[in-house]
Amino acid sequence: MPSSSEAARIAVDRVLCTGHGVCAQTLPGAIVLDEWGYPVLRHEAVEPEAAALAVKLCPARALYLR
Amino acid sequence: MTNIAELLETAGLTGRGGAAFSTAIKLKAARENGAELIVNACDGELGAAKDAWIVAHHLHELIDGAALVAGGRRPHIRYAAHRGSRTAGLLASAGLPVLEVPHRYVSSEETALISLAQGGLAKPMTKRAPFVFGGRDSQGRKVPPTVVLNAETVWRVSQIHRLGAEWFRSFGTSAEPGPRLVAVGGHVARPGMYEASAGVALSDLLDSAGGLPPDARHVGVGGLGGVVLTAAEARSTIWETPGMKRHGGALGPGIVTVWNPAECPIETAARMISYGAGESAGQCGPCMFGMPALAADWTDLARNPTGKGRDHLLLRLSQLERRGACAHPDGVARFAQSALRTLAPEFAAHANHACQKGHKRHAQFV
Ligand SMILES: Cc1cc2nc3c(=O)[nH]c(=O)nc-3n(C[C@H](O)[C@H](O)[C@H](O)COP(=O)(O)O)c2cc1C
Ligand code: SF4
Ligand code: SF4
Numbered sequence: 001m002p003s004s005s006e007a008a009r010i011a012v013d014r015v016l017c018t019g020h021g022v023c024a025q026t027l028p029g030a031i032v033l034d035e036w037g038y039p040v041l042r043h044e045a046v047e048p049e050a051a052a053l054a055v056k057l058c059p060a061r062a063l064y065l066r
Numbered sequence: 067m068t069n070i071a072e073l074l075e076t077a078g079l080t081g082r083g084g085a086a087f088s089t090a091i092k093l094k095a096a097r098e099n100g101a102e103l104i105v106n107a108c109d110g111e112l113g114a115a116k117d118a119w120i121v122a123h124h125l126h127e128l129i130d131g132a133a134l135v136a137g138g139r140r141p142h143i144r145y146a147a148h149r150g151s152r153t154a155g156l157l158a159s160a161g162l163p164v165l166e167v168p169h170r171y172v173s174s175e176e177t178a179l180i181s182l183a184q185g186g187l188a189k190p191m192t193k194r195a196p197f198v199f200g201g202r203d204s205q206g207r208k209v210p211p212t213v214v215l216n217a218e219t220v221w222r223v224s225q226i227h228r229l230g231a232e233w234f235r236s237f238g239t240s241a242e243p244g245p246r247l248v249a250v251g252g253h254v255a256r257p258g259m260y261e262a263s264a265g266v267a268l269s270d271l272l273d274s275a276g277g278l279p280p281d282a283r284h285v286g287v288g289g290l291g292g293v294v295l296t297a298a299e300a301r302s303t304i305w306e307t308p309g310m311k312r313h314g315g316a317l318g319p320g321i322v323t324v325w326n327p328a329e330c331p332i333e334t335a336a337r338m339i340s341y342g343a344g345e346s347a348g349q350c351g352p353c354m355f356g357m358p359a360l361a362a363d364w365t366d367l368a369r370n371p372t373g374k375g376r377d378h379l380l381l382r383l384s385q386l387e388r389r390g391a392c393a394h395p396d397g398v399a400r401f402a403q404s405a406l407r408t409l410a411p412e413f414a415a416h417a418n419h420a421c422q423k424g425h426k427r428h429a430q431f432v
Contacts, residue, residue, distance in 0.1 A: 014349070014350035
C-alpha cells in the first residue's frame, strides 16, 4: 500500500456497481469480491496510476476517487 | 447568520435523527451554499413517534425553527412526512409544502428524500460528496444543494433561539447537552412520548412509562438500527453515548421498546431482520443479496444453533458494513450483532430444544 500522501482513495458507487468484478483484477490486494461478485474494499488507499486505470476500466463507471 | 450558527455551536446541538452530527456545521454549510431545507418528520424508525408529536403539539415552533435554519428572504423549505399520515395532514392544513414520502423504511433516509424532492424515486443516492454542496445522482442528474434536518433538531433550534444556549445546556451532559424526546413503547404500562436527556438511567426513563415490568426480559434501544439489551443490562445502563457504546449502541433517534416477553426473542429479532431485508431498496448488490441472506442465516441459526453457524453469521454481518449507498445494511447488521450477543442464552436453549416459546411466529411488527 502506498503512503497516504501519494495514495488515491478509491470508492465504489454501490448504486451503479453491477458486480462485474473487473476491479478485483485491476486493483488486486485492495479489492476482493464477495460471493455474488461485488467488491469488498480491503483498504481505500491505492497507487494513483493503478486507481486511474481501474476507474477507466470499470464497465459500470462505478469506481471513483475521493 | 453567523449568530444563529454560533448560538447552536455554543448550545452544542446535534442532529436528533440518529447520526448526532453537529447542527451548527450543517447550518453553516447550508447557508454558504444557499441550500434548500427538508425537515424530516417521517419517524421512519421502528417505534419512532417524536416527530409526529412535535408536528401535533409544537408546529409553530417547528416553523420558526425552519425559518431560522433556512434564513434568506424567500427560503425554500419542505416538510417530509409519510403519505396519508396524520402528520402529513396537519402540515398540509397549516399551508406548508409537504413532501409526501412512501411508507418504506429507507424512503426517509436523507438522500432518498432529496431524490424524491427532485422528482426521482424515494431511494437513497450515493453520496460522492455531501448534498449540501449540491451534486449529481448516479445517473448524472444535477441535484441542487439540499440539507435535511430531523424535525426535533429544527424544533430545538427555535427553542435555543428563544431560551438561549445556557438553558439548553442545563439539560443532559456537557458532551451531549439538551433535552431529547424519547418514545417509550412495547411492553410497558404507559407507552408514550417522554422528555429526557443524556445521562439519565435507562431505568428512570422506563419508570416514567410505568417501569420495567417484572416479566420483561429484553429492551430494544433505537429500533432496527439500534441494539437490544437484557432487562438486567437495561436496569444498569446510563442513557448516554458512553453507556450505550458499551453495548454497541448510541442514543439514536430516541426509541426505547420493551420486547414482548410472550414471544421468543430470537423470533422477535428474526421478524425485525426479515422486515429489514424486505426493505432494502434493491439498488446495491451487497444489500440486495446480503440482507435476505442474513435473514436466512438467522433463521437457520435459530433452528440449529452451532458455532459454525454463528461464525458464518458474523462473517455475513461484517460484509454488510459500509457496503451500501445508505446506512440501512449497517443499521440492521448492528442490530443483528447485538441480538446475537444478547440472546446467547436463548440460542443455547434452542440448541437444547428447550425454547419455551416453541418458535411461535407472529405476523405483527414490534
Ligand atoms: C434507512 C434510514 C432511514 C432513516 N429515516 C429517518 C427518519 O425517518 N427521520 C429522520 O429524521 N432521519 C432518518 N434517517 C437519518 C437521516 O438520513 C438523516 O441523517 C437525518 O434526517 C439528518 O437530520 P439531523 O442531522 O437533524 O439528525 C434515516 C437514515 C437511514 C439510513
Ligand atoms: S468493476 Fe465496477 S461494476 Fe465491476 S465490480 Fe468493480 S466496481 Fe463494480
Ligand atoms: S444500501 Fe440497501 S437500502 Fe440503502 S440504497 Fe443501497 S440497496 Fe437501498
